[in-house]
Amino acid sequence: MAGGTWTTQNKVRPGVYIRLRSENQQGLTIGERGTVAICEPMSWGPVAQVMTVEAGADVTPFCGYDITSPQALFLRQIFLGTNRTDGAQKVLLYRPPASGSAAAAATVGALTATANYPGARGNNIALIVTEDPDEEDTFTVSTVVDGEIADQQTAQTADTLTANDWVTFSGTGALTATPATALTGGADGTVQAAAYSDFLTAIEPYQFDILIYDGTDATVQSAMVSFVQRLCDDNGQYCQLVAAGLTAADSRYVINVASGVTLEDGTTLTPGQVCWWVGGAEAGASYSESLTYAAYPGAVAVSPVLANSQIVAGIQAGKLLLTADYGTVRIETDINSLTTYTTEIGREFRKNKVIRICNTIANDIYRQFSESYIGVVNNNEVGRGLFKAAIVGYLLELQAQQAIQNFTADDVEVLPGNDIDAIVVNVAIQVVDAVEKIYMSISIS
16 A cells, blocks of 8 residues: 655555644544664574564574673663663564675584574584483484573484574484584674665565664665655655764654763663664654653763753754763653754654654554555545544544644544545644753742
8 A cells, every 4th residue: 555745636556645744833543652673783593584573572583692691782772661661562673694604513423513594603502412321322412502402302313303493403324422512613794784775675564663773884874864764755654763873864754863871780882772772762652752851771871971062052953862860861852853944844843752643643544544444435525524533533532642632623624635536634733742841930038
C-alpha cells in the first residue's frame, strides 16, 4: 500500500497520504511504540539477515554473548530505558558482512568442527572427544564455550554427529579420543560502508520507530538521513534516526546526539555509543511521554562538560545534550535536529514528544485505514462519515490520555477529493507538551 506526504492531489497509487503541518494557531486503535532497527558489526551471528530480538530474551543466539557481557553492551543499552520510561521492546538487528571475516575451525582425527558463523567469537569454542567407558568404540563429543559444555553427543563415527548452536561437524571415519582442542582462525573482518546500503535495503520493509547509527562515516550518515526522510515523506513509514556528530541535519526526523558518558563501572561511551541508549529510550517512550530531564540509569558523568552558554548554543543548533545535575546524568531537553522553521513545519516540531504523537497518529491511520477502509468504503457522504467517525473516536482517546487537548469533532473534516476515488481529510490538533520551564517569583515582606 502506498503512502507518504502530499502537497497536491496528484498521487497515482491507491494509498493513505498524510501531511503534517503547523496549525496557525470502524474505529482506530492506538498503536504501540518500542521498535529499534540497527546495523551492528559483531563477532557472532547470522550475516546479512534481519533478526528480531525481544526485550528480556536470551541474546546469545543473536550476538554470541549473554546480555551482561561487554560485547552485548549495545543491546543492554538499547533495552535500558530511563528512570521513568521503558527502553526498546524489540530490536531489528542486522549484522553486516565484513571483508576478511572467517569462521573458526578445528580438526581432531577424522572430525572437523567449524563455527556456525564467521567472527572472533568462534575462537572461544573448543572440542573434547572422550572415550565412552561403557561402550566400546563409542565416544562423547563435547562442544565447550568459555569453558562450559554447550552440547554433548555420543557417536562412533564423525558423519553421525549433528550440528548444534555453535558448530557444524564434518568428516567421515571413526572418532578418536582427544583433549580439549580450541577452534582457531575466527576473524571479524572489516565492515565497508557499502554494507550499510545493503542494510537499508533489507530493513525498509519492516516497521520501526527508531533507526540507530552509531558510527562516524559521513557517507553512511548522509545515507541514513536520506533514507529516513524518504521513508517518512514517500513511504508513509514515520520514524526517526538517532545518530551522533551530524552536520546540518536540520530535520524533525533526525536526533543528533552530542554527548558521551561514563558509566558507574568506569566504561566510557562516545556520543555514537550513547545513541544506543537514546535510541532505545526514544523508541520506548510513549506518545504522551517526554524525555526532557529523564535520567540515564548507571551513568555518572558526561563528556564534554559544557558551560551554560555552550548548552544553550547546542540546543539552538539542534543537538540532544546530556548534562549532569546533582550526580545524575539527564537528557537536557528532548529535541531533534530541526532548526529551520516554516509556516508548514513550525518550532513545535523540534520536540520529540510532538513527533512521537504525530508519528503515532500517522502510522496508526496509515496501517488501519489500509487494512479496513481503502477499497472497501464508498466515497460518498456515508463513507466519508465513517472515516470521520473513526478519526474522531481515535483522537478523543488520545485526548483522554493527555496526548492532545481542546479537540472536538468539528476539528475533523472529510471532503471529496479532486478525483472520484479520492478524499481529503483535514485534522486540527493541539499537542500537549511537557512542562519544561518554570518561572517563579518569590516576594519577601
